[in-house]
Amino acid sequence: MSNLDIWLTIVFLGIGTFLLRFSFIGLVGDRKLPEWMTRHLRYVPVAVMPGLIAPLTVWPQATGGDLDPARLIAAAVALLIGSLFRSVLGAIFGGMATLYLMLYFLG
Amino acid sequence: MGPDMSRTRSVYWQGVRAGAPFILVIAPFGMLFGVVATEAGFTLIQTMAMTALVIAGAAQFASVQLLVDGAPVIVAILTGLAVNLRMVMYSASLTPHLGKALPWQKVLISYFMVDQSYGVAIEKYTHSPDMPLGEKIAYFFGAISAIAPFWYGFSLIGGLVGSAIPPEYALDFAIPITFIAIVAPSLRSVPHLAAAIVSVIVALALSWMPYNAWLMIAAVLAMLTGAQLEKWLEARK
Numbered sequence: 001m002s003n004l005d006i007w008l009t010i011v012f013l014g015i016g017t018f019l020l021r022f023s024f025i026g027l028v029g030d031r032k033l034p035e036w037m038t039r040h041l042r043y044v045p046v047a048v049m050p051g052l053i054a055p056l057t058v059w060p061q062a063t064g065g066d067l068d069p070a071r072l073i074a075a076a077v078a079l080l081i082g083s084l085f086r087s088v089l090g091a092i093f094g095g096m097a098t099l100y101l102m103l104y105f106l107g
Numbered sequence: 108m109g110p111d112m113s114r115t116r117s118v119y120w121q122g123v124r125a126g127a128p129f130i131l132v133i134a135p136f137g138m139l140f141g142v143v144a145t146e147a148g149f150t151l152i153q154t155m156a157m158t159a160l161v162i163a164g165a166a167q168f169a170s171v172q173l174l175v176d177g178a179p180v181i182v183a184i185l186t187g188l189a190v191n192l193r194m195v196m197y198s199a200s201l202t203p204h205l206g207k208a209l210p211w212q213k214v215l216i217s218y219f220m221v222d223q224s225y226g227v228a229i230e231k232y233t234h235s236p237d238m239p240l241g242e243k244i245a246y247f248f249g250a251i252s253a254i255a256p257f258w259y260g261f262s263l264i265g266g267l268v269g270s271a272i273p274p275e276y277a278l279d280f281a282i283p284i285t286f287i288a289i290v291a292p293s294l295r296s297v298p299h300l301a302a303a304i305v306s307v308i309v310a311l312a313l314s315w316m317p318y319n320a321w322l323m324i325a326a327v328l329a330m331l332t333g334a335q336l337e338k339w340l341e342a343r344k
Contacts, residue, residue, distance in 0.1 A: 001174045006153050008180050009170050013187040014160030020191050021217040024198040030207040033199075036334075041200040043333030044326075045229055046303045048193045049222070049290045051310035051325035052165075053283040058311060062279045071280055078284050082291025088227075089128035091288035096131070099280055 070102035111241070118242040122249020125231065128288070129223045129254050132281040134261045136164055139278045141265020143168065147175045151266045158262040162221060162255070165282070166190040189319040196326065197225045204232045204243050212244060221258075224251040226289035233293075297340065302333030 033041070057075045059065040078095030081087060137158070144154040149171070161167050170187035174180075197220055205216055227250040232243060272278060294300050306329035313321035 001148060001177065005174060005180045005183075006149060007156075009174060009183045009187070010153065010157045010160055012184045013166065013170055014157075016184065016188045017161050017163055017166065017191045017194065018217060020188065020194040021198055021220040022214070023195050024202045025205055025208075025217060026198075026210075026213050028199075028202050028206060029213075033203060037199075038203055039337065040330045040334040041196070041203075042233070042337075043299065043302045043330045044196045044200040045226060046290055046293060046299050047306050047326045047329035047333065048196060048322070049226070049286040049306075050303045051306035051322055051329065052193070053286045054307040054310040055314040056279075057283045059314075060279060062277060071277075071283070074280065075283055075287060078287040079291050082288050083294050086292040088125075088288045088292065089131075091291055092128055092131050092284055095284040095287065096281070099277055099284075103277060 070099055070106050073102055074099035115241050115245045118238075119245040119249040122227070122231075122246035123253045124249075125227045125246075126223060126250035126253030129227075129285065130257050132285040132288075133223070133254055133257045135276075135278045136281050136285075137258045137261030138265035138268070139272060139281075140164055140167055141262040141267070142269060142272055143265075144171055144262075145266050145269040147171050149266075151263075154266040155259070155263060158259060161187070162218070162258065163187075163191050163194075164258075186318060190322075192319065192323055193326065194220060197229075200229060201225065201232075204229075204236075205240070205247070207240055208244055216244070216247060219248075219251040219255060221251070221254070222286065222289065223254050230289075230293060296337075298333040298336040301336050302329040305329040305332045 057071060058067065060068055060071050062068075063071075074095050077098040078091040081094040082091030140158065141154055144157065144167075145151070149157070157167055157171075166187040169190050170183045173183040173186055178186075198217070201216070201220070205213070208216065224247060228243070228247045231246055232238065238246075290303065294303055306325045309325035309328050310321055313324055315321075316324075
């Protein structure tokens with residue numbers, strides 16, 4: 001890994017990521033999207049985010065990919081607090097507190 | 108200062124408050140990135156350049172890891188972009204709300220489009236679709252101004268500290284907790300719940316696939332599930 005490799009990665013990942021973000025909002029602008037499309041786009045958050053973290057939760061890298069009860073329970077607590085109380089802060093606090101408690105007790 | 112202006116200002120602060128809880132996870136995550144990049148051999152300037160230009164933690168981790176493993180630069184870049192492909196979906200779903208913003212505003216919104224600012228903003232827009240454009244923009248910038256300084260600041264601290272954070276701090280889990288916190292409050296309808304479940308199952312089943320292909324497939328199938336179920340439930344009424 002040379003210095004040049006690092007800079008090329010930084011610059012092209014930066015530009016590319018910006019273009020991904022700019023794609024629709026920049027190019028479609030204020031033209032109206034078709035109804036079928038907006039219907040699907042309403043589900044973007046619940047379609048992307050759970051999938052993104054599912055493997056990280058079930059097979060965490062920190063345990064070498066082994067199922068980890070502490071992390072599973074912490075995730076469940078965060079999910080429960082977040083969905084029952086609609087509280088972002090509660091979910092984050094509850095999840096991290098549960099994780100540390102479980103890691104302390106389960107070792 | 109007219110009533111519109113003070114109203115917009117108060118919406119901005121609502122956005123700040125909505126974004127603030129994420130400081131709890133952005134701070135350790137940013138610090139972790141600073142440490143990992145430094146250990147990988149990045150100079151402080153390079154670490155901060157990446158944090159400021161890319162401003163997408165998961166992709167940054169993936170690219171740095173590949174460079175450390177000796178992968179070709181093009182693979183490191185493309186993998187990072189694959190991890191960020193979800194931003195296209197975020198961009199599309201923000202378009203009905205923010206598409207009429209001025210060009211320079213859209214450039215800034217694009218640069219600051221991260222999981223947390225997107226999640227907080229889209230939740231608000233979904234509940235108040237008739238908010239004036241100016242307030243929608245103010246809310247988005249409020250949310251990101253609570254988050255971005257901590258991302259930059261703690262990456263810098265991590266880069267300066269530069270030594271390993273003991274694994275027992277379990278900072279890796281800040282990410283899953285963040286995403287759960289973003290999504291959980293929106294699991295309020297049957298189609299939303301079904302979409303989330305499909306997303307999880309497909310992601311787990313296909314996670315052996317390279318280049319994050321599993322995530323795009325899981326996301327598309329989950330969107331189809333949500334939209335079709337919504338349509339079907341409406342027709343049955």
